[in-house]
Amino acid sequence: xxxxxxxxxxxxxxxxxxxxxxxxxxxxxxxxxxxxxxxxxxxxxxxxxxxxxxxxxxxxxxxxxxxxxxxxxxxxxxxxxxxxxxxxxxxxxxxxxxxxxxxxxxxxxxxxxxxxxxxxxxxxxxxxxxxxxxxxxxxxxxxxxxxxxxxxxxxxxxxxxxxxxxxxxxxxxxxxxxxxxxxxxxxxxxxxxxxxxxxxxxxxxxxxxxxxxxxxxxxxxxxxxxxxxxxxxxxxxxxxxxxxxxxxxxxxxxxxxxxxxxxxxxxxxxxxxxxxxxxxxxxxxxxxxxxxxxxxxxxxxxxxxxxxxxxxxxxxxxxxxxxxxxxxxxxxxxxxx
Amino acid sequence: xxxxxxxxxxxxxxxxxxxxxxxxxxxxxxxxxxxxxxxxxxxxxxxxxxxxxxxxxxxxxxxxxxxxxxxxxxxxxxxxxxxxxxxxxxxxxxxxxxxxxxxxxxxxxxxxxxxxxxxxxxxxxxxxxxxxxxxxxxxxxxxxxxxxxxxxxxxxxxxxxxxxxxxxxxxxxxxxxxxxxxxxxxxxxxxxxxxxxxxxxxxxxxxxxxxxxxxxxxxxxxxxxxxxxxxxxxxxxxxxxxxxxxxxxxxxxxxxxxxxxxxxxxxxxxxxxxxxxxxxxxxxxxxxxxxxxxxxxxxx
Numbered sequence: 063x064x065x066x067x068x069x070x071x072x073x074x075x076x077x078x079x080x081x082x083x084x085x086x087x088x089x090x091x092x093x094x095x096x097x098x099x100x101x102x103x104x105x106x107x108x109x110x111x112x113x114x115x116x117x118x119x120x121x122x123x124x125x126x127x128x129x130x131x132x133x134x135x136x137x138x139x140x141x142x143x144x145x146x147x148x149x150x151x152x153x154x155x156x157x158x159x160x161x162x163x164x165x166x167x168x169x170x171x172x173x174x175x176x177x178x179x180x181x182x183x184x185x186x187x188x189x190x191x192x193x194x195x196x197x198x199x200x201x202x203x204x205x206x207x208x209x210x211x212x213x214x215x216x217x218x219x220x221x222x223x224x225x226x227x228x229x230x231x232x233x234x235x236x237x238x239x240x241x242x243x244x245x246x247x248x249x250x251x252x253x254x255x256x257x258x259x260x261x262x263x264x265x266x267x268x269x270x271x272x273x274x275x276x277x278x279x280x281x282x283x284x285x286x287x288x289x290x291x292x293x294x295x296x297x298x299x300x301x302x303x304x305x306x307x308x309x310x311x312x313x314x315x316x317x318x319x320x321x322x323x324x325x326x327x328x329x330x331x332x333x334x335x336x337x338x339x340x341x342x343x344x345x346x347x348x349x350x351x352x353x354x355x356x357x358x359x360x361x362x363x364x365x366x367x368x369x370x371x372x373x374x375x376x377x378x379x380x381x382x383x384x385x386x387x388x389x390x391x392x393x394x395x396x397x398x399x
Numbered sequence: 400x401x402x403x404x405x406x407x408x409x410x411x412x413x414x415x416x417x418x419x420x421x422x423x424x425x426x427x428x429x430x431x432x433x434x435x436x437x438x439x440x441x442x443x444x445x446x447x448x449x450x451x452x453x454x455x456x457x458x459x460x461x462x463x464x465x466x467x468x469x470x471x472x473x474x475x476x477x478x479x480x481x482x483x484x485x486x487x488x489x490x491x492x493x494x495x496x497x498x499x500x501x502x503x504x505x506x507x508x509x510x511x512x513x514x515x516x517x518x519x520x521x522x523x524x525x526x527x528x529x530x531x532x533x534x535x536x537x538x539x540x541x542x543x544x545x546x547x548x549x550x551x552x553x554x555x556x557x558x559x560x561x562x563x564x565x566x567x568x569x570x571x572x573x574x575x576x577x578x579x580x581x582x583x584x585x586x587x588x589x590x591x592x593x594x595x596x597x598x599x600x601x602x603x604x605x606x607x608x609x610x611x612x613x614x615x616x617x618x619x620x621x622x623x624x625x626x627x628x629x630x631x632x633x634x635x636x637x638x639x640x641x642x643x644x645x646x647x648x649x650x651x652x653x654x655x656x657x658x659x660x661x662x663x664x665x666x667x668x669x670x671x672x673x674x675x676x677x678x679x680x681x682x683x684x685x686x687x688x689x690x691x692x693x694x695x696x697x698x699x
Contacts, residue, residue: 133663158663162663214658257645259639259654272544386662388473388476393646396645397476397478
């Protein structure tokens with residue numbers, strides 16, 4: 063916690079340094095404040111964008127990225143981290159930046175295509191090689207003796223999507239209802255032995271500490287774990303239904319106007335929708351929204367029934383109030399037995 | 400009397416019995432041959448205010464934005480109460496173990512010359528320097544069911560990592576140096592002659608320890624205990640990796656503060672912080688009182 067002021071002054075120093083240098087050499091620096099598992103994606107996207115921008119304008123643009131839990135990142139921006147663009151796990155975290163610090167307008171989601179989500183993702187199961195506990199779909203996870211790893215939905219964006227995926231799948235199953243979903247969630251979290259604060263922490267618990275039979279993971283994070291730890295250790299299981307996760311992106315108006323970086327920041331955001339960036343995203347296992355790219359990479363993304371938060375929960379504000387706010391359903395799972 | 404607190408003791412001890420003077424004079428006149436009391440007191444109060452009181456009062460001010468029922472709701476819900484029990488319980492247990500084990504370590508370090516003593520002495524400070532996250536990850540790797548230590552404990556049916564016991568282990572690790580470093584100089588100054596004197600007067604070894612050595616060390620030992628305890632109450636970095644963080648079971652109070660912050664509930668977070676602060680302050684005050692009594696008894 064004590065690292066944040068240091069980070070802030072480091073970033074402030076960086077901004078000052080680049081502003082003074084920019085006047086001479088036309089070097090532009092953008093700060094992208096993002097959530098945990100996007101490091102590899104934005105590294106590739108940024109390199110492609112910098113090349114393209116250099117060819118078009120002659121300016122050298124460096125995009126720096128800060129990664130961490132989505133809620134914590136949003137709070138840093140609210141508290142003064144000078145992000146030019148934010149790319150967070152949930153729209154609600156960007157809403158909070160607008161509501162609490164007035165850094166961007168409330169209609170930010172309408173300013174870019176697809177409600178400001180250039181790519182989507184979903185929640186899948188990562189299981190141990192050979193799937194020894196035969197976990198095929200959501201009902202298998204609440205069987206006695208199954209140990210499930212997921213992060214704390216109160217602090218982790220990915221874990222919130224995982225929670226909503228579990229709830230939605232239970233509620234939308236044949237014969238499902240709100241009561242059955244509540245019951246399912248209670249049983250599911252009774253099978254969770256560790257609640258890490260972020261998605262990466264859960265991956266480490268599952269992959270390196272070898273705790274648990276299944277990890278509820280971002281689709282891209284699951285593939286990353288396969289790459290990192292080898293396909294002979296883990297495999298991915300697609301449940302019959304899951305949530306359509308919509309990580310959102312936005313321009314931070316007040317900051318780009320102060321830095322004079324509006325044009326390039328806007329260009330970067332629009333670049334995310336180009337076929338080139340969409341292809342990079344697809345290769346990093348994010349589901350592209352561009353129909354042509356999506357068709358070309360369809361083999362990478364098994365078709366499963368995906369429901370959105372708007373369809374299944376009436377939007378993030380509702381989902382938050384019912385499930386994640388203090389005293390909400392998630393708290394009740396632990397305080398009422 | 401060699402502990403760092405001796406100055407405070409004389410300060411308090413010399414107050415009664417002095418001739419009555421106007422309050423300001425009484426406050427500002429002290430017996431020291433060195434001048435500059437006014438200036439140094441001014442600097443002290445200013446620095447304390449800036450570094451300690453200002454941030455703390457900000458926490459109280461933020462909490463004051465809550466209504467009383469909202470405060471009770473934020474700071475005393477069942478889940479938060481469970482975290483207080485764990486935080487204070489594990490901290491007290493860890494500080495006690497650190498005190499007992501730390502005394503032993505200090506004794507060995509001070510009383511027995513052995514090869515490599517300096518290295519062991521330097522090792523004691525490592526928990527001070529190590530980033531707490533590193534400590535947490537290392538302890539988790541050791542004590543997890545597949546870790547070097549954890550796999551043997553698992554055979555015995557003991558689960559350390561991802562349980563309240565893990566919290567205790569992490570807090571003991573970070574607390575030990577506080578005890579060793581506060582007791583060490585006092586013990587070093589305690590002449591071995593008084594042990595020999597006790598023996599010649601017919602004291603058994605247990606009596607020598609309990610009636611001669613322990614009373615002399617008690618104030619420093621209590622200080623070490625209090626420091627270890629205070630540090631443990633606020634510890635976050637190392638604990639979250641090993642605790643498992645299950646609500647009502649292995650969730651520490653500082654984690655709940657962070658959780659509330661992540662939900663943009665700043666006032667709720669400071670409410671828990673204020674309860675922690677007040678409780679820790681009360682406990683430290685009680686320990687200080689105990690310490691003063693021990694010191695009086697020793698000098699009597």
